[in-house]
Amino acid sequence: MLDRVPNWGVALLAGVIFPLGLAPFDVWPVIPLSAGLLYTALNRAQRSGGIGFAYGAGFFAAGVSWVYVSIQVYGNAPVWLAAALTTMFCGGLGLLFAAQGLAFARLASRHPSWRAVQFASLWVLFEWLRNWLLTGFPWLYAGYGALDSPLAGWIPVIGVYGTSWFLVAIGCLIANALSLPRDIGRWVGAALVVGTLVLAGLLLQRTEWTVAEGEAVTVAVVQPNVPLKEKWDPRYREGILSDFGTLSTTLAQDHDLVVWPESALPGYRDRLLDVIEPVDQQLAQLDSTLITGIPTRDTTGRYNSIMALGAGSGTYHKQKLVPFGEYVPLERWLRGVIAFFDLPMSQFVAGATEQRPLLAGNLPVAPFICYEIVYPDFVQRYAQDAALLVTISNDTWFGQSAGPWQHFQMARYRAVELGRDLIRSTNDGVSALITSRGVVTSTASQFTESVVSGTVQPRSGRTPFAVTGSLPVWVFALIILVLGRDRA
Numbered sequence: 001m002l003d004r005v006p007n008w009g010v011a012l013l014a015g016v017i018f019p020l021g022l023a024p025f026d027v028w029p030v031i032p033l034s035a036g037l038l039y040t041a042l043n044r045a046q047r048s049g050g051i052g053f054a055y056g057a058g059f060f061a062a063g064v065s066w067v068y069v070s071i072q073v074y075g076n077a078p079v080w081l082a083a084a085l086t087t088m089f090c091g092g093l094g095l096l097f098a099a100q101g102l103a104f105a106r107l108a109s110r111h112p113s114w115r116a117v118q119f120a121s122l123w124v125l126f127e128w129l130r131n132w133l134l135t136g137f138p139w140l141y142a143g144y145g146a147l148d149s150p151l152a153g154w155i156p157v158i159g160v161y162g163t164s165w166f167l168v169a170i171g172c173l174i175a176n177a178l179s180l181p182r183d184i185g186r187w188v189g190a191a192l193v194v195g196t197l198v199l200a201g202l203l204l205q206r207t208e209w210t211v212a213e214g215e216a217v218t219v220a221v222v223q224p225n226v227p228l229k230e231k232w233d234p235r236y237r238e239g240i241l242s243d244f245g246t247l248s249t250t251l252a253q254d255h256d257l258v259v260w261p262e263s264a265l266p267g268y269r270d271r272l273l274d275v276i277e278p279v280d281q282q283l284a285q286l287d288s289t290l291i292t293g294i295p296t297r298d299t300t301g302r303y304n305s306i307m308a309l310g311a312g313s314g315t316y317h318k319q320k321l322v323p324f325g326e327y328v329p330l331e332r333w334l335r336g337v338i339a340f341f342d343l344p345m346s347q348f349v350a351g352a353t354e355q356r357p358l359l360a361g362n363l364p365v366a367p368f369i370c371y372e373i374v375y376p377d378f379v380q381r382y383a384q385d386a387a388l389l390v391t392i393s394n395d396t397w398f399g400q401s402a403g404p405w406q407h408f409q410m411a412r413y414r415a416v417e418l419g420r421d422l423i424r425s426t427n428d429g430v431s432a433l434i435t436s437r438g439v440v441t442s443t444a445s446q447f448t449e450s451v452v453s454g455t456v457q458p459r460s461g462r463t464p465f466a467v468t469g470s471l472p473v474w475v476f477a478l479i480i481l482v483l484g485r486d487r488a
Helices: 005-022 032-043 048-063 066-074 079-106 113-137 142-146 152-179 184-204 235-251 273-285 369-374 376-382 404-416 464-468 471-486
Strands: 217-223 257-259 290-298 302-312 314-315 358-360 363-369 388-393 422-426 433-434 440-445 452-458
Touching: 005 032, 005 142, 005 152, 032 048, 032 079, 032 113, 032 142, 032 152, 048 079, 066 079, 079 113, 079 363, 079 471, 113 152, 113 471, 142 152, 142 404, 152 184, 152 376, 152 404, 152 422, 152 464, 152 471, 217 422, 217 433, 235 257, 235 273, 235 290, 257 422, 273 290, 273 302, 290 358, 290 363, 302 363, 363 369, 363 376, 369 376, 369 388, 369 404, 369 464, 376 404, 388 404, 404 422, 404 433, 404 464, 422 452, 433 452, 440 452
Parallel strands: 217 257, 257 290, 363 388, 388 422
Antiparallel strands: 217 452, 290 302, 302 314, 358 363, 422 433, 433 440
């Protein structure tokens, strides 16, 4: 049937269906199917760059369409401009798949099995490229589909890039077998590879890479559900601050740790000391820690920060800033052109690269603000000495799209990669407590004012991924790509 569809059409369809393999749909077999269809189209194509671009256009248009919501609904841009900017964004990212297609045509072996593993290696290397190119956009990685699949046991061993390689390679090997359905050898080979990976993944799920350390910590995660139009409006300021102080003190009476989301307080820390200091003192008396997002500033700049109060201590300044949301590239020319380029709190600078974990009592807690949790090796590097992970965000910018669920899935994945329980607090969802195996033990519905209550377990020890990061997978992918060039 595919023979009747033009290669660009196959590629476009394959890209469009890819996000179905990720949250909130979680039909993980779609990911190897999507990769296998692109692989098939490239094997048949004469113009591999165009095929790759068609795939990338469908991939990003379907997967990150929430960019339009951020620009039009919350950035107040005209519909035509929001559509144009979203198209430019998705089209620009689609060029990476065009480059991937061209590289595959140039480097791939003529031997089907080598071509399959080379394609998987190229896929992973281009995911790595997206991790840092133009400040990075590490979204929609194939490996995230492994989180709730039989391959989940591999996650703390090889991380998201490694499971991306597995899922894409599986799709390509099956595509090879389907291309010659009577070749029993190809079917046997594909079945052996898939069966071995699945069996090993199931066995690895029984392995405890980290161990419980001390007693469980009782946690209250606040989801305030404050609309963006109210957050920075002076008319609502007093009510937001009053709720912060009253609710924090009340929750601290029954919880060791209280966590508020990103920028929970609508103002810079130095302007809110009359609110912060009483809460700090009251929680210290209750032997409870409060962790909250708050903007801060000093002589070196303005920061998107997270701080610990009460029985805890420390302040962390966000390092991975979101373009336009937290700073404006080419600010001299763009600032003031449209409302989207002049959003509140969009003049931040990045924090220092050497920062210590927060302390909740005597427990080291690795903090990550919003977008930072989606960078696998950034989190791996800064969580080395932590007993717990905490991530705060304001996913209101995504609206009712798939964006918050994709973000939530990536946070769960970090917990499994590092073998640490994770606390996630957002303004309007998805707030949750997550175990070191990625299991959600307590959560709140989106777009509700809620408190998520439960326990998390501090842990010590390191997973293999926590020790090595993604470097072994990148090196492996590069070696496979190079070795296969000379294989007939």
